[in-house]
Amino acid sequence: MCRIVRPENVISLILSNDDETPGQIELFLTLFDTRQFIRLRSLTVFAIEDDSLNRILNHAIHNSLISLSIERSHSSNHPSTTLNILSSAMSRPTLRRFKCTIDWLLSDSFIWPRESSIKHLTIDRCTYKEFCTILRHLSQLRTIVLCSFNLDIHNEYEYLSTSYPQLTSLSMGQLFLSMDKIESFLCLTPSLVHLRLEGSADDAIFNGSRWEKLIRTKLPSLNRFDFCFRSQNRRVIELSAIQFRAPFWFNEKHWPVNCVYDDIMEEVLLCSTPDFITRLEYNFNGPVIISTTIQNICNEQSSEYFFRRIVELELSQYVLDSLHSSTSKLVDFSQVMKLRILLSDRQKYISKTQEQLSKLLKETNHIRSLEIFFEHDFIVDSLLIENICSLVPHHVKHLDIEAKTLTGIYLILERLQHLSSVTFRRLPLSVLSLTEWHTLLSDVTHRYNQDSLHIWLDKSPM
Known part of the structure; x- marks a missing residue:
């Protein structure tokens, strides 16, 4: 591969040290000279060490980078060298898209560039004050994505009268806000054309009339509103959801609103078009009823999946045991690429769950990554590992699982040779001290941090 690739012709580069490819970046740096990538326009790095990041960025920022993405660095502090290089990169006139899921931009040591052409920013989290700081320094910013945004609804915050009209698109995930705080916060961004909100909040957030008033008075340019809120107060939600049938929502804005609820779990989900949702923690136990502003339908009578684009899906053992034909129509499992399972009861696993899991894995025919986690009192032995391997x-290429013995680890590596990577969690010190352990790791790329071991099994030549 190294002989085929001509670095001077490469315009996009993605490097990763994550769980599926530990050590990939270090291997890449031994094979290529980063100074030769003179036409690089897009750079994405995952789980990179500070030294490697500095080495790559020192050369990359002198190219005409348009997009830069840095995710999940192993750094636990704020190294001044990295912060300086990052500030220099943000000041480059060609840079338009920047993603940084590390809180380097929020460090007191970070020096914001005097000028920046960045129009699209994605960060992991920030406070209200930090949000204002970002918009104050990035005057050309048009889109911001906050993976997590949390204001304590029990505390009062002083909202300044400043607004930032440059922003036209705002996405916020993992919300926990009161409607009062949302109304005050959105006064900062009067020019929004697109708004996306996901999370939970107080009951007032499900008030359609209040949202209508907010949008008419504070967000007059809004033409796309994607939202998904969870609650367990079904009675309040059902009464409030009626207000989303007003002409403003359906006739004027053409925004259908959907209410999904489960009688057994008392789980309620209110959302706009479900197609924007790609990650789902599946808490429904069924039968599930879907109510929309267009019509009322029972999921059993619908031939269409409600969630059609779920890429990452999380299931508890309780929910997995209860999956049946009607609830399975809620999600198109064939689209899932990453599946996470939490097992809590070994006896039920043997008697029921393993059969349900087998059926589900056959439906998720595009799954690439499988994560299986256990409650602390769940007994994980060779018999269980053997069963899971079967x-x-x-088509699963990455497995993330707990294994407490060297025998269990050998079983997985021997039985699942189609895997290209595997992560072992909660490894006891007694296993790590064995001589056989070092023999096992001698010919594979691996990374150990805390109590987890990440192994890259792909031995194809580069």
């Missing part, structure tokens, strides 16, 4: 399909 269920893992060949």
